[in-house]
Amino acid sequence: MPRGVAGLVLALLLAPVLALMSSTAAHAVDTLCLPDATHGCLAGTLRTEDGVLPDVTITVTDEAGAAQEVVTSETGKWNLRVDKEGPYTVKIDESTLPKDLVTDGEVKVTSKFGVTIPALITIRTENYSATTSKFDELLQSSVNGLRLGLLLALASVGLSLIYGTTGLSNFAHAEQVTLGGMLGYYLINVHGLGLWVGGVLVVILCAFSGWLQDRVLWQPLRRRGLGLTQLMIVTIGLSLALQYVYQYTVGARTVRVVQDNPEVSEFGPITITNQSIVAMVISVVVLAAVGYALLRTRIGRATRAVSDNPALAAASGIDTDKVIRLVWTVAMGLAGLSGILYALVTNGIKWDTGLQILLLLFAAVTLGGLGTAFGALVGALIIGLVVELSPVLGMPGDFKYATALLILILLLLVRPQGLLGKPQRIG
Amino acid sequence: MDNIQYILNGMVREALSPQTAAVAIAVIGLNIHFGFTGLLNMGQSAFMLLGAYGFAISIWHGLPMILGILFGFGAAFIFALILGAPTLKLRGDYLAIVTISAAEIIRYVGRSALLVDFTGSAQGIPGSKYTTAFDNLSFFGNGSFTLIPFNYRDVADGAAWVRVIGWILVVAVITLIVLRLRRGGAFEGIAQAALTALMFVVGIFLIFFLFPVPYLSSEWWVRFVAWALVFACTAVVFLLVRSPWGRALRGIREDEDAIRSLGKNVFAIKMQALVIGGLFGALGGMVYVLSSSVQPDSMGRSLTFFCYTALLLGGAATIFGPVLGSVLFFAGRIGIKYIAATYVPDSVMSGQQTEQFSYIVVGVALMLLVIFRPQGILGNKRELRFNV
Amino acid sequence: MSDQMAQPTAASGMADPAARRALTGGFAPEPGSAKPDPILVVDNIVRQFGGMTAVDVGHLEVQRGLITALIGPNGAGKTTFFNLITGFDRPTTAGKGAHWAFDGRTLDKTSASSVARAGMVRTFQLTKALSAMTVIENMMLGAQDQAGENLFKSMFRGTWAKQEREIEAKADELLGRFKLYEKKHDYAGSLSGGQRKLLEMARALMSDPKMIMLDEPMAGVNPALTQSLLGHVQSLRDEGMTVLFVEHDMHVVRHISDWVAVMAEGKLVAEGPADTVMSDQAVIDAYLGAHHDTDLGDDALLTDEAIEELEEEVAAEREAEEETK
Structure with a gap:
């Protein structure tokens, strides 16, 4: 993340509020405070770039000076039920903060009955300097964008291959990304497996889930002759079901693959966690391997042949079912890898992480040209860069995803076949 | 017995809730898009959100309600034009990608902290800011009352046999109505139409008799308006799709090129369908927020997906499918949740998990529905084809 | 249709075979020949897919009131040509010299639906019965x-x-x-395949077109129905409608067409009455392919280059077919 922002440890992420809203069910999970007609809630999460801040004491004082204290949870969250509408002062007890952090310490909020009001407290590292140069910021964001782009690429190449070979827009693809992160949490964090062993196991399990899906679901449905729109709606159902399975088993909280905060390396103006470097290297190696396989191996050529023209491929002796089975397996393995890496380099993974990145994946795939694996790679990198660079280049921070989607829409208008797609008559 | 009564009460309450009606209206719009024209609109929730914003923001900032309604429709209208102009000439899945992306953009913009004075950002706009004008129009008086002044408790002291007979009767009436609708003859001729209407009325009276629901007068008012709008919208769609215009829509759904070769302006007809369906969506959005608040995150992709579930459940390309589907969807989900909460011990499934469990069932149900009964309850299998 | 019958144009007399023969006898039997009363005039239409030229028609006139057949081997670009003039596809030369007019009305920038409204209604090779x-x-x-x-x-x-x-x-x-x-x-x-063809034709007639364009109306129709379809086509002509149709079956072409235009490799190679055009050397070459006089027992054909060459030709043709669908 840009240093200007990285230095700022934001007590942001309105986790309880978000959890409450992003499920359309208006039931908060993971929070003790439910606002009602005669009470309001104050809530927030103390977090840094590297993780959340547990066990920090927060004092909330009302106008009359009556004070209440709360301590942030294991996940850095706090919330408080208040029985008055009006201004409150939220203050951090600095003695409970980790050493290298300082804070302005307080923020004023106005409570309202029936709603949860987020309280954002600004915390800074001691060596924070507000005057990072624009250029440094740009460099840092580019690296972050590249990182996001590579992770998206892992998932979107699979999505694109599935679209290419079967014509299916898989809305459940992003849930496979979440699955990777969730399995990582379960195997490594909960069951204490080593990071590398656990990571490999996650990818294998995810790949197996792809094999199984095609075996029990997609192949029988293809044989049944379901139309593509029908199949697409099936994937929407699957996506819904999977999201709530995650929420059912793990809850609405954000979970992390490893507990401890990662080590950080600095290269000139760029600050990056070692995990991110490793993740980027892994992504590049895996993507290169996939590219090589597609271009140079027999099965890769068969895959591209099926993408090109399934009927012709089948007629020329290619076992399309076998190719598609393989594509599902590989695509889900890649999505799982993307998921565990995503959970590692960002702050963790949540039941609806997939929901957040699904559109980025679609944008990447469409941008590059529907069904072309290399287009998806290019598209993913572009989307990653756009998302991370747009705030630096002047877009308001909460529009960064919107910018990526807007670019997608605009591109579709001028070049409907995508960047690398073959121009063909459409409509 | 009391457990069952509790569960059924919950289901009826949910089935009659104004938000169910609101979603039904939005699904009626989606039916024009997806059911009749074959447009894969994946952004119906954005039409709802725009309608709600137009309505709520205008009134919050002191404009009269009628202008609020117009602004709500206006926003959806412009949104439809902007979306449709570039995409309706492209392949169908592009419309899906563009609509879902545009819907997200609308939501992100609504959540943006920059617009906090207009949209209330992520917190949204609380209902108290804009519902007063609507509530003042109420002719339901003040205080709380029950629509049907006597119920089974007065008649038979809430005896079990009265309830069981009542429930059987309700199920019988609903089944009869559904069967009549599926045969398609329910509205042919005045006598038939009157008979169907009579069955509706009997069913509703039975429901109120068996599940007494004392609401506040404002709550009755919202429900009355919401369901009146549902029936009005159903009537409009009935008129629209039985016309030559509706015939052209169905033709386009099946084969655009054929319709083009017959000299119809396919683009214009698709655009009209997109706009009309979007306006229904906007109306649904306004009704949706009448009894709650405008929250961008509650009108996101999930809501669109629920709309699709409801539509496919009731039957795409049917007149009553959207209404039936929405009612069954919401009542069914609450039913599953309550049943799980009542009969599954907490050690197996906690109270929160019942909520998630109900949504898992929704997802799986959507899959099974599309695979095994794509025409839904009321649909005609021969007519319904998924072609994009 | 009745009012068209009443019009004292050349068309109204076209029910009489002798009159038709007399009329077509006056046309020059060469590609792009001028007609006295053309309903459709096409100039300089080129359509390229990638590097492949699918259609390259310099000039074509279609006489009002006659049945004109458009024939040619597979991949000759007939359907693409249909798509181009009916607005379902745009010529590569659009705005660069491509020009076509129907009944005096320029159609260069007209959408498919407007073409149909102008009175030129088409059917499709793969029937589009709904x-x-x-x-x-x-x-x-x-x-x-x-x-x-x-x-x-x-x-x-x-x-x-x-x-x-x-x-x-x-x-x-x-x-x-x-x-x-x-x-x-x-x-x-x-409905059966043949009945769908009939339905599609009947549906096209609902708009009272001046000219009907049939894309392989007899393909996949059983022989019994073929007779009745042919009868319908002829009676349309006799009522004063212009018919342009694409067909493979030479018997059909010979049987009902008054005038034949032949396309090969995208170009218009011959025009003339059915009998004469079929003995034209250019047509025979087009139909049998440039290789028809090559001895298939010739070992030279079995060299890799020769086979690859043939494969490329086949692939190019297939691509052209694909893209025009």
Whole structure:
């Protein structure tokens, strides 16, 4: 993340509020405070770039000076039920903060009955300097964008291959990304497996889930002759079901693959966690391997042949079912890898992480040209860069995803076949 | 017995809730898009959100309600034009990608902290800011009352046999109505139409008799308006799709090129369908927020997906499918949740998990529905084809 | 149709075979020959897919009131040509010299639907009968200028009920003529292939076109129905309509066409009456391919280069077919 922002440890992420809203069910999970007609809630999460801040004491004082204290949870969250509408002062007890952090310490909020009001407290590292140069910021964001782009690429190449070979827009693809992160949490964090062993196991399990899906679901449905729109709606159902399975088993909280905060390396103006470097290297190696396989191996050529023209491929002796089975397996393995890496380099993974990145994946795939694996790679990198660079280049921070989607829409208008797609008559 | 009564009460309450009606209206719009024209609109929730914003923001900032309604429709209208102009000439899945992306953009913009004075950002706009004008129009008086002044408790002291007979009767009436609708003859001729209407009325009276629901007068008012709008919208769609215009829509759904070769302006007809369906969506959005608040995150992709579930459940390309589907969807989900909460011990499934469990069932149900009964309850299998 | 019959144009006399022969006898039997009363004039239409030129027609005129057949081997670009002049595809030369006019009206920038409204209605090689709609619904979609297709009027039955009845009467009449009346309320999907071709033709006639363009009307139709289809086509001509059709079957072409245009590799290679055009060397070459005089026992053909060359040709043709679909 840009240093200007990285230095700022934001007590942001309105986790309880978000959890409450992003499920359309208006039931908060993971929070003790439910606002009602005669009470309001104050809530927030103390977090840094590297993780959340547990066990920090927060004092909330009302106008009359009556004070209440709360301590942030294991996940850095706090919330408080208040029985008055009006201004409150939220203050951090600095003695409970980790050493290298300082804070302005307080923020004023106005409570309202029936709603949860987020309280954002600004915390800074001691060596924070507000005057990072624009250029440094740009460099840092580019690296972050590249990182996001590579992770998206892992998932979107699979999505694109599935679209290419079967014509299916898989809305459940992003849930496979979440699955990777969730399995990582379960195997490594909960069951204490080593990071590398656990990571490999996650990818294998995810790949197996792809094999199984095609075996029990997609192949029988293809044989049944379901139309593509029908199949697409099936994937929407699957996506819904999977999201709530995650929420059912793990809850609405954000979970992390490893507990401890990662080590950080600095290269000139760029600050990056070692995990991110490793993740980027892994992504590049895996993507290169996939590219090589597609271009140079027999099965890769068969895959591209099926993408090109399934009927012709089948007629020329290619076992399309076998190719598609393989594509599902590989695509889900890649999505799982993307998921565990995503959970590692960002702050963790949540039941609806997939929901957040699904559109980025679609944008990447469409941008590059529907069904072309290399287009998806290019598209993913572009989307990653756009998302991370747009705030630096002047877009308001909460529009960064919107910018990526807007670019997608605009591109579709001028070049409907995508960047690398073959121009063909459409409509 | 009391457990069952509790569960059924919950289901009826949910089935009659104004938000169910609101979603039904939005699904009626989606039916024009997806059911009749074959447009894969994946952004119906954005039409709802725009309608709600137009309505709520205008009134919050002191404009009269009628202008609020117009602004709500206006926003959806412009949104439809902007979306449709570039995409309706492209392949169908592009419309899906563009609509879902545009819907997200609308939501992100609504959540943006920059617009906090207009949209209330992520917190949204609380209902108290804009519902007063609507509530003042109420002719339901003040205080709380029950629509049907006597119920089974007065008649038979809430005896079990009265309830069981009542429930059987309700199920019988609903089944009869559904069967009549599926045969398609329910509205042919005045006598038939009157008979169907009579069955509706009997069913509703039975429901109120068996599940007494004392609401506040404002709550009755919202429900009355919401369901009146549902029936009005159903009537409009009935008129629209039985016309030559509706015939052209169905033709386009099946084969655009054929319709083009017959000299119809396919683009214009698709655009009209997109706009009309979007306006229904906007109306649904306004009704949706009448009894709650405008929250961008509650009108996101999930809501669109629920709309699709409801539509496919009731039957795409049917007149009553959207209404039936929405009612069954919401009542069914609450039913599953309550049943799980009542009969599954907490050690197996906690109270929160019942909520998630109900949504898992929704997802799986959507899959099974599309695979095994794509025409839904009321649909005609021969007519319904998924072609994009 | 009756009012067209009454018009004292050349068309009205076309029911008489001798008159037709006399008329076509005056045309020069060469590609792009001038006609006395052309209903369709096409200039300089080129369509390229990638590097492949699918259609490259310099000049073509179609005489009013006659049945003109457009023939040519597979991949000759006939269907692409149809798509181009009916607005379903755009020529590569659009705006750069491509020009075509129907009945005096320029169509260079006209959409497919406007072409149909101008009076030039087409059918498709793979029938586009709307199979999930009933036969009568299919028919009624064919009628032009329906008030009920206006969104605002559509809700008020009174504004279009009368017209609807008239359209239905007309549809009934056409269905009767095409022997489909008994199937009126059946789904079009339940019809046989030949019946769908008939339905598509009948539907096209609902708009009272001046010219009807049939893309392989006899393909996949059983022999019994072929006879009746041919009869229908001829009676359309006799009523004064212009017919342009693409066909493979030489017997059909010989049997009903008054004039034949031959395409090969995208170009117009010959024109003339059916009998003469079929003995034209250019046509024979086009049909049998440039290799037809090569001895297939010749070992030289089995070299890798020769086979690859052939494969490339086949692939190019297939691609052209694909893209025009």
